[in-house]
Amino acid sequence: MELYLQTLANGISLGSLYALIAIGYTMVYGILRLINFAHADLLMVAGYIAFYGIMVFALPWWFSFLIAIALTALLGVSIEKIAYRPLRNAPRISVLISAIGVSFLLENLGIVAIGARPKSFPRPEELVWNIKLGDISFLSLTVIIPIVTLLLLVAVTYMVNKTKTGTAMRAVSRDFETASLMAVDVNKVVSTTFLVGSSLAAVGGILYSLQYPQIDPLMGVFPGLKCFIAAVMGGIGSIPGAMLGGFILGMGEVFLVAFMPELSGYRDAFAFVILIFILLFKPTGILGENVVEKV
Amino acid sequence: MDSRQNIKRLLTLGLILLSCLVLFFAQGFLSSFNIRILNLAAIFVILGASMNLVLGFTGMFSLGHAGFMCVGAYVSAILTMSPASKELIYYMEPIIPPLANVHWPVFPAIVMAGVVAAFFGFLIGFPALRLRDDYLAIATLGFGEIIRIIVTNTITITNGSLGLKDIPSIKSLWIYWGFAIATIWILKQLINSSWGYAFKAIRDNEIAAEAMGIDVFKHKLLSFTVGAFFAGLAGALMGHLITSVDPTMFRFLFTFQILLIIVLGGLGSLTGSVIAGVVVTVSMEFLRFVEQPINLFGLIIPGIPGMRMVIFSLLLLMVILFYRQGLMGTREFNWDWILDKLGVARRKERGVA
Numbered sequence: 001m002e003l004y005l006q007t008l009a010n011g012i013s014l015g016s017l018y019a020l021i022a023i024g025y026t027m028v029y030g031i032l033r034l035i036n037f038a039h040a041d042l043l044m045v046a047g048y049i050a051f052y053g054i055m056v057f058a059l060p061w062w063f064s065f066l067i068a069i070a071l072t073a074l075l076g077v078s079i080e081k082i083a084y085r086p087l088r089n090a091p092r093i094s095v096l097i098s099a100i101g102v103s104f105l106l107e108n109l110g111i112v113a114i115g116a117r118p119k120s121f122p123r124p125e126e127l128v129w130n131i132k133l134g135d136i137s138f139l140s141l142t143v144i145i146p147i148v149t150l151l152l153l154v155a156v157t158y159m160v161n162k163t164k165t166g167t168a169m170r171a172v173s174r175d176f177e178t179a180s181l182m183a184v185d186v187n188k189v190v191s192t193t194f195l196v197g198s199s200l201a202a203v204g205g206i207l208y209s210l211q212y213p214q215i216d217p218l219m220g221v222f223p224g225l226k227c228f229i230a231a232v233m234g235g236i237g238s239i240p241g242a243m244l245g246g247f248i249l250g251m252g253e254v255f256l257v258a259f260m261p262e263l264s265g266y267r268d269a270f271a272f273v274i275l276i277f278i279l280l281f282k283p284t285g286i287l288g289e290n291v292v293e294k295v
Numbered sequence: 296m297d298s299r300q301n302i303k304r305l306l307t308l309g310l311i312l313l314s315c316l317v318l319f320f321a322q323g324f325l326s327s328f329n330i331r332i333l334n335l336a337a338i339f340v341i342l343g344a345s346m347n348l349v350l351g352f353t354g355m356f357s358l359g360h361a362g363f364m365c366v367g368a369y370v371s372a373i374l375t376m377s378p379a380s381k382e383l384i385y386y387m388e389p390i391i392p393p394l395a396n397v398h399w400p401v402f403p404a405i406v407m408a409g410v411v412a413a414f415f416g417f418l419i420g421f422p423a424l425r426l427r428d429d430y431l432a433i434a435t436l437g438f439g440e441i442i443r444i445i446v447t448n449t450i451t452i453t454n455g456s457l458g459l460k461d462i463p464s465i466k467s468l469w470i471y472w473g474f475a476i477a478t479i480w481i482l483k484q485l486i487n488s489s490w491g492y493a494f495k496a497i498r499d500n501e502i503a504a505e506a507m508g509i510d511v512f513k514h515k516l517l518s519f520t521v522g523a524f525f526a527g528l529a530g531a532l533m534g535h536l537i538t539s540v541d542p543t544m545f546r547f548l549f550t551f552q553i554l555l556i557i558v559l560g561g562l563g564s565l566t567g568s569v570i571a572g573v574v575v576t577v578s579m580e581f582l583r584f585v586e587q588p589i590n591l592f593g594l595i596i597p598g599i600p601g602m603r604m605v606i607f608s609l610l611l612l613m614v615i616l617f618y619r620q621g622l623m624g625t626r627e628f629n630w631d632w633i634l635d636k637l638g639v640a641r642r643k644e645r646g647v648a
Contacts, residue, residue: 035429086616092428093356097558098615104551105608111601221547225440228433269444272437279434280422 006136007258013142015250016149017211021204021227022234022242023156024197030173030237031193033092037099038079040224041106042198043205046072047121047215048114050206054122061124069202076198077191085187110217121213128210145207152200153243160239165192173237222268226253229275235288244286249274303630314476322468330468334536336576337471338529341478342549343556343568345525348482350554351562351625352491353518354498356432358550359419360526362439365446365545366415367408367527368534369453372462373397374404375535380461384454391451401463405474405531412527413520415442420519424512427501439550447542458541465535474532478525479565485521486565494518498563548604552579555611560622567623579603 021043028036046068053064083102087095129140160166171179172189180186208223209215230249234241249271257264278285321333342360349357373381378396382389389395399407423434446453453459465471485491493514496504505511534540556575560567585602614621 029429033429035433083612083616090619093350093354093562094615094619096356096429096432097554098612100551100554101608101611101615105605105612108601108604108608112599112605116600225433225436229437232430232433265448266444269441272441275437276422276434279426279430283426283430 002135003258006138007254009136009138009142010258011251011254012247013145013211013250014254015247016146017204017207017246018223018227018230018250019243019246020149020152020200020207021223022230022246023153023239024201024204025228026231026234026236026239026242027169027193027197029231031169031190032084032088032095034084034095034099035228036197037096037103037224038083038106039076039197039201040220040227041103041110042072042076042201043208043220043223044110044215044217045075045106046202046205047209047219048110050209051119051121051215054124061122061127065206068206069199072202072205073195073199076194076201080190080194085190107217107221114217116217118214118216118219121209121215123210123213139211141207141211145211148203148207152203153239156196156200157239159196165189169193226271229271232275233278233285235285238285238287241285241287299634302634306630314472318468318472327466330466331536332577332580333468334466334471334532335580336573337468337475338532338536339553339556339576340475340569340572341525341529341532342553343560343572344479344482344565345522345529346553347557347560347562347565347568348486348494348525349518349522351557351564351568352486352498353494353515354501355424355515355519356428357435357519357522358432358547358554359435359439359442360522360553361545361547361549362435362442363412363416363523363526364530364533364549365439365442365540365542367412367530368540368545369446369459370411370527371401371404371408371531372459372534372540373452374399374407375401375463376459376461384457384460385451387455387457388450390454394452401465401535405528405535408531409524409528412530413524415527416520416523417516420516420523424515424519436547436550439545439547443542443545453542456542458539458544459534460539462534462538462540464538465532471532471536474528478528479569482521482525482565490514490517495563552607555607558611558614558621561620561624561626563625564621564623564627566626566628567621571622575607579607582606 021039024039024042025036028034028039049068049071050061050064053059053067054061057064059067079102083098084095087098127140127144130137131140131143158166160169168179168184168189169192171182171184172186176186179189204223204227205220208219226249227246230245231242232245233248234243234245236242252274253267253270256270257267321330325333342364346357346360349355373390373394374397376384377398381395419435419438423431423438426434447456449455486494493504493509496507496509497511497514501511530545552575556571557568559575560569560571582603585606586600
């Protein structure tokens with residue numbers, strides 16, 4: 001029972017982290033129909049900026065986190081401007097190659113600038129402490145991560161569904177050209193999408209670094225891939241879908257490791273196996289819409 | 296008989312002789328380190344050409360090449376290692392009995408590696424090729440990772456994360472370049488056959504190709520399986536070149552390097568893949584100096600590990616952003632072009648019979 005509760009708590013925490021990152025993928029995919037491979041590396045960038053803010057510049061942790069989020073968001077927007085925008089009318093394969101190129105560039109710049117050796121991420125005392133509840137004890141993060149995620153999810157959902165920017169976003173994701181005919185500034189909408197998505201990735205990256213306090217230049221790769229899978233699972237382009245997919249994936253992973261330890265070597269393969277099944281049997285995901293390609 | 300045909304045939308013969316001569320002298324006079332680089336280049340030529348078949352000619356964005364290489368490398372390694380060294384290397388858990396005593400010659404083992412990789416390609420392609428573009432990319436990437444994870448965990452077959460050592464070494468340029476040239480020739484024949492035209496039709500417009508009566512799925516599967524075959528072959532050669540394999544070797548980095556080669560050379564040009572394969576591999580080795588400390592007139596600049604990959608990612612971005620067709624576009628090397636430049640007239644066009 002204790003193990004069960006403990007695992008459930010861990011699952012919720014990891015699941016909400018995945019959900020947070022998956023939203024960034026789903027938003028970008030919804031608008032540009034592009035897997036933003038660089039999204040995964042934004043986690044790493046945010047982690048490192050926060051790390052240097054605290055350890056080198058001795059900033060208070062909250063201020064350093066804010067700076068990390070702002071800079072990462074800026075980076076996300078610039079990536080779109082430099083590497084994706086010029087290719088908007090090019091074949092889709094070109095944009096994908098460009099995305100992979102950016103991702104590789106960021107990872108290797110990371111290795112060049114800060115070295116491949118993992119660094120241990122500082123855990124501020126005000127943020128991370130042990131909570132004892134009867135027989136189970138857990139880190140405060142197990143509670144903080146889902147709360148932060150929930151708040152951000154509500155904010156994003158509100159923005160997409162109720163504000164004018166959100167309406168424009170939905171219009172652009174439906175139909176690029178028609179939206180621009182309706183006097184929607186497509187470029188601005190795309191930039192806003194990257195801004196929001198990248199900020200969420202930054203928050204996700206910081207929370208991830210707090211939860212697993214070892215950061216290295218390739219730390220974003222696996223969580224990134226898994227979160228993309230989560231987004232596909234929930235139905236890419238759909239924000240509630242991304243949340244659902246993130247939770248299922250996080251929970252599934254934690255339960256797999258806790259209750260079938262002999263399979264834990266296959267932990268990272270688990271997500272891909274799920275992805276392949278989803279793509280085969282319901283390629284639109286759980287909450288996705290069916291789109292038929294027309295000539 | 297057209298005299299131009301004769302000229303071309305002579306030129307081709309000359310080129311073959313010339314390359315044999317170059318190989319002969321390279322084998323005799325280059326240091327073993329340089330020969331190794333040239334061998335590596337041959338492997339990347341095979342990889343580039345095979346991935347180009349899948350991505351450049353058939354338009355399927357598959358990122359699973361490293362996984363197929365992994366399969367090929369392991370198959371050939373397990374088949375060719377001597378039973379004695381297997382006993383030594385599998386000290387954690389012994390290898391399962393049927394594999395413990397196999398001891399094949401190198402050549403059939405390499406071909407077998409390709410066949411097994413092709414079989415994996417067929418199995419994976421069957422479900423995955425229903426997907427397109429980004430979905431296919433992420434699914435094949437996933438398969439590549441899954442293969443790697445399975446290899447890490449099936450210790451009684453692959454020795455797990457410890458990897459395999461003492462794989463019979465091949466040093467001769469003839470074998471690597473022989474395989475490379477054979478690969479290019481086979482792929483060229485395939486691309487110029489009716490199958491190849493179907494591949495290009497699918498790449499250009501899948502729906503239109505289907506409307507013209509092309510069985511899209513069958514052709515995609517063929518292209519994917521052939522691509523996997525040559526990736527497995529190249530993986531096996533890689534194993535014999537460095538004489539050891541382990542699962543971490545076949546990370547996504549490999550696929551990235553191959554992607555760089557085909558983008559640089561031109562998506563849809565075998566000639567481009569050959570040129571870029573050699574250039575990228577050689578410059579990769581040449582650029583090693585940027586990662587080592589340099590002593591410049593008494594000023595010591597520390598080496599920066601990872602710098603090469605930064606340079607290459609930037610290069611990839613530059614090419615894809617500003618010069619998308621790459622070196623060759625979809626053009627191929629042919630004698631007609633050269634003869635035209637040299638002013639050798641075409642008879643038929645002049646109307647002389």
